[in-house]
Amino acid sequence: MRAALIDGKAIGAKLRAEVAVQANKLANEGWQPKLVSVSVGDTSAAELYVRNQQKQANSAGVDFEARNYPAETSLEQLIGILQGLNGDPRVNGIIIQRPLPDHIPVKVLQKAVHPLKDVEGMHPASIGNIVYNDLALGPCTAVAAVEILKTLPLQMEGLNVTVIGHSEIVGKPIAFLLMGLGATVTVCHHMTRSVAMHSRAADAVFVAVGKPGLVTGDMLKPGAALIDIGINRIDTPEGPRTVGDADMASCAEVAGWITPVPGGVGPVTVATLMKNAVLATQMQMDHYRGAYAQTDV
Amino acid sequence: MRAALIDGKAIGAKLRAEVAVQANKLANEGWQPKLVSVSVGDTSAAELYVRNQQKQANSAGVDFEARNYPAETSLEQLIGILQGLNGDPRVNGIIIQRPLPDHIPVKVLQKAVHPLKDVEGMHPASIGNIVYNDLALGPCTAVAAVEILKTLPLQMEGLNVTVIGHSEIVGKPIAFLLMGLGATVTVCHHMTRSVAMHSRAADAVFVAVGKPGLVTGDMLKPGAALIDIGINRIDTPEGPRTVGDADMASCAEVAGWITPVPGGVGPVTVATLMKNAVLATQMQMDHYRGAYAQTDV
Numbered sequence: 317m318r319a320a321l322i323d324g325k326a327i328g329a330k331l332r333a334e335v336a337v338q339a340n341k342l343a344n345e346g347w348q349p350k351l352v353s354v355s356v357g358d359t360s361a362a363e364l365y366v367r368n369q370q371k372q373a374n375s376a377g378v379d380f381e382a383r384n385y386p387a388e389t390s391l392e393q394l395i396g397i398l399q400g401l402n403g404d405p406r407v408n409g410i411i412i413q414r415p416l417p418d419h420i421p422v423k424v425l426q427k428a429v430h431p432l433k434d435v436e437g438m439h440p441a442s443i444g445n446i447v448y449n450d451l452a453l454g455p456c457t458a459v460a461a462v463e464i465l466k467t468l469p470l471q472m473e474g475l476n477v478t479v480i481g482h483s484e485i486v487g488k489p490i491a492f493l494l495m496g497l498g499a500t501v502t503v504c505h506h507m508t509r510s511v512a513m514h515s516r517a518a519d520a521v522f523v524a525v526g527k528p529g530l531v532t533g534d535m536l537k538p539g540a541a542l543i544d545i546g547i548n549r550i551d552t553p554e555g556p557r558t559v560g561d562a563d564m565a566s567c568a569e570v571a572g573w574i575t576p577v578p579g580g581v582g583p584v585t586v587a588t589l590m591k592n593a594v595l596a597t598q599m600q601m602d603h604y605r606g607a608y609a610q611t612d613v
Numbered sequence: 614m615r616a617a618l619i620d621g622k623a624i625g626a627k628l629r630a631e632v633a634v635q636a637n638k639l640a641n642e643g644w645q646p647k648l649v650s651v652s653v654g655d656t657s658a659a660e661l662y663v664r665n666q667q668k669q670a671n672s673a674g675v676d677f678e679a680r681n682y683p684a685e686t687s688l689e690q691l692i693g694i695l696q697g698l699n700g701d702p703r704v705n706g707i708i709i710q711r712p713l714p715d716h717i718p719v720k721v722l723q724k725a726v727h728p729l730k731d732v733e734g735m736h737p738a739s740i741g742n743i744v745y746n747d748l749a750l751g752p753c754t755a756v757a758a759v760e761i762l763k764t765l766p767l768q769m770e771g772l773n774v775t776v777i778g779h780s781e782i783v784g785k786p787i788a789f790l791l792m793g794l795g796a797t798v799t800v801c802h803h804m805t806r807s808v809a810m811h812s813r814a815a816d817a818v819f820v821a822v823g824k825p826g827l828v829t830g831d832m833l834k835p836g837a838a839l840i841d842i843g844i845n846r847i848d849t850p851e852g853p854r855t856v857g858d859a860d861m862a863s864c865a866e867v868a869g870w871i872t873p874v875p876g877g878v879g880p881v882t883v884a885t886l887m888k889n890a891v892l893a894t895q896m897q898m899d900h901y902r903g904a905y906a907q908t909d910v
């Protein structure tokens with residue numbers, strides 16, 4: 317074992333502590349940050365996740381309200397509910413928990429969240445603002461993965477990075493965020509002729525595909541950073557386990573740094589959600605103040 | 614000279630003819646597509662460009678109105694003008710001509726154009742929708758450059774592409790568009806350690822930097838496609854000339870296909886603007902019909 321394990325829990329805790337300071341400052345000005353989580357139908361799959369968000373919100377000074385709606389709720393009703401939350405000054409951020417029932421298209425709900433309350437960073441306008449390098453609410457997992465890389469002693473400008481996986485909410489946003497930091501980025505995916513050719517040339521590799529064992533040590537440059545975003549449940553002789561997309565044993569022999577799963581990107585992602593809650597509250601405060609400043613009395 | 618020259622004028626003319634058919638169909642349903650061009654202050658720099666748009670609009674069956682506002686027009690007045698155009702059912706697309714006077718931030722104006730009338734594809738929501746692979750109004754130059762590549766006998770899935778230049782409105786959107794088509798994309802820029810290392814590995818190279826002679830033949834893989842998006846005015850012993858970012862003489866010895874400047878990406882870009890005018894009109898028609906269909910009588 318050569319690679320240093322990156323401690324996502326410690327990075328997440330540090331971020332949450334910073335968020336708590338800002339949340340407290342906002343609360344003192346009358347803007348206590350508050351998140352509302354919206355689940356629809358059978359919530360058992362997301363329950364553990366929501367409870368974890370609730371706990372981390374508490375420790376970050378962010379109010380958190382979990383709402384569950386019955387599986388029969390129509391799309392029109394849900395959009396109405398979101399419009400109500402958009403217009404409610406006590407709500408600063410809206411989380412739409414997945415999975416949703418089959419009759420509810422997730423993208424339509426995500427677009428119905430006002431961009432200023434889009435703490436998950438899923439609205440097309442949020443994604444577009446990241447491309448424009450504007451301060452904006454970024455997709456939490458992508459932002460968290462990049463924040464982890466930034467904790468390493470690597471110069472971002474000119475860094476050769478390969479991103480494996482080009483999903484809209486993880487792989488692609490990671491690519492723009494890295495471009496914004498000056499890295500040279502290659503994005504690979506299931507149609508790439510030789511992923512190994514690209515990953516071997518990289519100083520840092522991000523993988524977000526959802527296939528256990530996809531990245532092996534021979535696909536890495538010695539000393540490279542490996543940020544593993546995959547979360548897979550597998551069965552082992554010792555029972556079910558959660559693993560990432562990297563073959564840990566072989567990758568750890570070659571990489572310089574590696575994120576464990578669990579305990580890597582996950583905790584930083586939830587802390588990033590809290591950071592977005594504070595950012596969203598700040599933007600809403602600025603927006604509110606701007607609106608009143610313009611009025612001639 | 615080995616490379617085949619790509620005829621942008623012919624590709625643009627074909628696209629315009631397709632647009633004309635759709636524009637005519639829309640006009641027959643009461644939705645004649647119409648563009649409004651907004652210039653502010655000294656218009657001499659953009660004049661030739663606007664006149665060319667006007668001419669191409671005519672040949673594509675798209676109405677075109679060029680408006681000029683005095684240099685003293687305030688940002689607030691311009692936003693008011695754009696809001697008026699957003700709310701005018703006779704206007705389907707708004708073009709903001711650059712350069713603008715110094716007191717007018719271009720991004721603020723671009724955001725003030727309604728996403729459904731954003732025929733230049735500059736609104737953050739338009740950019741975000743491209744990331745999401747949704748049918749949307751894409752930034753014209755980026756869309757045009759990718760359309761040119763699609764005319765070549767190359768399989769997009771798995772194609773190794775290097776994009777040189779990572780501007781928000783050209784390089785980055787080209788990257789997402791290509792990812793959406795299944796290409797493996799590397800984006801290089803002024804901080805990249807070795808552009809040649811990446812460009813030499815590529816089956817297709819896009820360059821959009823604005824530096825004459827930036828790409829030379831030794832930076833290309835034999836037979837690669839080179840799409841040159843640069844537009845530079847240079848002085849030569851024979852007088853001023855317009856050239857791209859490629860060193861034409863050396864690149865043409867190595868590349869398989871190459872776009873000339875002028876006559877490459879430029880004509881396809883203007884044709885793409887007309888295509889966006891028709892797409893925008895269609896989206897507005899669908900939006901209008903959808904709004905009425907929802908009313909219970």
